[in-house]
Each structure stands twice: as structure tokens, then as C-alpha cells.
Amino acid sequence: MIKAEDKITIKSWAPEDRPREKMLLYGRRHLSDAELLAILIGTGNRNENAVSLSQRILSACGNDLDRLCQLSVKDLTAFSGVGRVKALHVIAALEIGRRRTGIIPAGPQKIDSSHDAYRHLHPIFTDLDHEEFWILLLNQANYVKSKHMISKGGRAGTVADPKIIFKTAIDNQGTFIILAHNHPSGNLRPSKEDLFITRKLADAGKLLDLLVLDHLILVNGNYYSLADEGCF
Missing domain, CATH: 3.40.140.10 (Cytidine Deaminase, domain 2)
Structure with a gap:
């Protein structure tokens, strides 16, 4: 197990490699799924930083974002370092994304097929x-x-x-x-x-x-x- 004093934190990374700074420098499309999730989670736990924790969560979902969207607060809080507030942040962000994809154009909608x-x-x-x-x-x-x-x-x-x-x-x-x-x-x-x-x-x-x-x-x-x- 990694000792707390040996843990490599995101703050010790080069600025262009930190998820938040990377987004500011290059834009959201240059971040991996784990980096985007890390921004939502904010911090990791005693043994891993937010990106490593996010990678582990995604790995548990088979790196499938659809499966990630199906996780409940209980599912997410089973990961060390994810409390109820962090879990709610993730679920809320994913729900906003889901609703955006489901927006129906304004005006009458005709069904022909x-x-x-x-x-x-x-x-x-x-x-x-x-x-x-x-x-x-x-x-x-x-x-x-x-x-x-x-x-x-x-x-x-x-x-x-x-x-x-x-x-x-x-x-x-x-x-x-x-x-x-x-x-x-x-x-x-x-x-x-x-x-x-x-x-x-x-x-x-x-x-x-x-x-x-x-x-x-x-x-x-x-x-x-x-x-x-x-x-x-």
C-alpha cells in the first residue's frame, strides 16, 4: 500500500497536466473521461489522487459511460474517497448531460416513422x-x-x-x-x-x-x- 507521505498529489504535477489547468489551457475536449470525472470528484483518498480514483471507478464500469450513468449514490460511495456529496455532484452532472441529449426541438413534432x-x-x-x-x-x-x-x-x-x-x-x-x-x-x-x-x-x-x-x-x-x- 502506498504510504501517505509517498502519495503523488495532482498539485505536484506540471500545471498543463492537472485536469483543471489542462481544461483552462486546452479546452474540455482535450481531457480524458477520467480527468473530467476527477474534476467532479475534486479530491482522492489517502492512497490515490482524484484522477487515479476516477480511473478505478471507470474501470469498475468497464470504461463504459452508460454504465457509469447507472450508478447510484450507494454504488459511488462504495469507492474509498467518494462521499455522498461527491456522489451527488457526479450524478447531477451526468443527469444534466443526459437531459441535454434528450432535448426535443421547439415546435410541433411530427412522427413519420x-x-x-x-x-x-x-x-x-x-x-x-x-x-x-x-x-x-x-x-x-x-x-x-x-x-x-x-x-x-x-x-x-x-x-x-x-x-x-x-x-x-x-x-x-x-x-x-x-x-x-x-x-x-x-x-x-x-x-x-x-x-x-x-x-x-x-x-x-x-x-x-x-x-x-x-x-x-x-x-x-x-x-x-x-x-x-x-x-x-
């Missing part, structure tokens, strides 16, 4: 460790009217109650419905239950003149369109 629907919906499901079921409501010209969470469950699934779905669509004067839920397991393929509920809702929608246009399954920055695949 499954990809259009995915772009509109994916910010909702990014980094979730549980399953949620949402609907996107469109008007007669396929412009988005609103979106609504129908249910929230665990990692194994959630309930899509047809009564709640169609009541929500009627109350909000929707003409078309796009269904969406995520698979925290990472499996992009629809389950038998997914196929069953989609066909059930599509058939019920025809009777109510509230057509179900698609059902998207979202997983890790990707999606599966049941309509595109001819599943209903």
Missing part, C-alpha cells in the same frame, strides 16, 4: 434500471400531442392496463397511439407477453377508433419496432 418516435421517447428510458410503460399520443396529422407514463415496475416487467391506456388517450384527445416500454435486461426482442398485449391493444383500438400505430421496445440506445417487424 418508428425512428421519429424513438428519438422523441428515448430520453425517458435512458439509464433506467426498472421497466416503465409509456404512450405517445398523436393528432390526426401525426403531430405529437402529449406523452404519458402508464405504469412503473421492476426489472422483470410492468403492467400495461388497457383501460388506463385508452382512458388517457380519450381524456387527452389523441387520435393515434404509440406504445413504448424498456427492457432493463438488455434483451431487445419482444416477449410473448409483449406480443400478446400489443395485439390486444391494437384490436381494441380499432373498435374505439384510437389506432395503435406502433409499439417500441427500447434498450441501451437502440429500439425494436413491432410495427416495422410486422408483429401486429
Whole structure:
């Protein structure tokens, strides 16, 4: 183990190598992921500086920023040198970045394809460790009217109650419905239950003149369109 008196601190580095000074000199794009994380963490622990600690955290996530975004306060504070305040700083910064990527352009949004629907919906499901079921409501010209969470469950699934779905669509004067839920397991393929509920809702929608246009399954920055695949 490194002795405290032998520890190499960031202050002893050349100014152009210190994360904060490096950002000021060269700009944010010249910093590594570990250096950016080190700026958020601020300090390390008795045995390692902030950059080394950040490298260890990233290594534990397989150097995958998506996995880093999924860490909780409890997960982060398991690393020596990361207290609750530091963990909250990291989580807050990552959430700001997530929200920025999910900003929808101003003005009416028309949905002409499954990809259009995915772009509109994916910010909702990014980094979730549980399953949620949402609907996107469109008007007669396929412009988005609103979106609504129908249910929230665990990692194994959630309930899509047809009564709640169609009541929500009627109350909000929707003409078309796009269904969406995520698979925290990472499996992009629809389950038998997914196929069953989609066909059930599509058939019920025809009777109510509230057509179900698609059902998207979202997983890790990707999606599966049941309509595109001819599943209903």
C-alpha cells in the first residue's frame, strides 16, 4: 500500500497536466473521461489522487459511460474517497448531460416513422434500471400531442392496463397511439407477453377508433419496432 507521505498529489504535477489547468489551457475536449470525472470528484483518498480514483471507478464500469450513468449514490460511495456529496455532484452532472441529449426541438413534432418516435421517447428510458410503460399520443396529422407514463415496475416487467391506456388517450384527445416500454435486461426482442398485449391493444383500438400505430421496445440506445417487424 502506498504510504501517505509517498502519495503523488495532482498539485505536484506540471500545471498543463492537472485536469483543471489542462481544461483552462486546452479546452474540455482535450481531457480524458477520467480527468473530467476527477474534476467532479475534486479530491482522492489517502492512497490515490482524484484522477487515479476516477480511473478505478471507470474501470469498475468497464470504461463504459452508460454504465457509469447507472450508478447510484450507494454504488459511488462504495469507492474509498467518494462521499455522498461527491456522489451527488457526479450524478447531477451526468443527469444534466443526459437531459441535454434528450432535448426535443421547439415546435410541433411530427412522427413519420418508428425512428421519429424513438428519438422523441428515448430520453425517458435512458439509464433506467426498472421497466416503465409509456404512450405517445398523436393528432390526426401525426403531430405529437402529449406523452404519458402508464405504469412503473421492476426489472422483470410492468403492467400495461388497457383501460388506463385508452382512458388517457380519450381524456387527452389523441387520435393515434404509440406504445413504448424498456427492457432493463438488455434483451431487445419482444416477449410473448409483449406480443400478446400489443395485439390486444391494437384490436381494441380499432373498435374505439384510437389506432395503435406502433409499439417500441427500447434498450441501451437502440429500439425494436413491432410495427416495422410486422408483429401486429
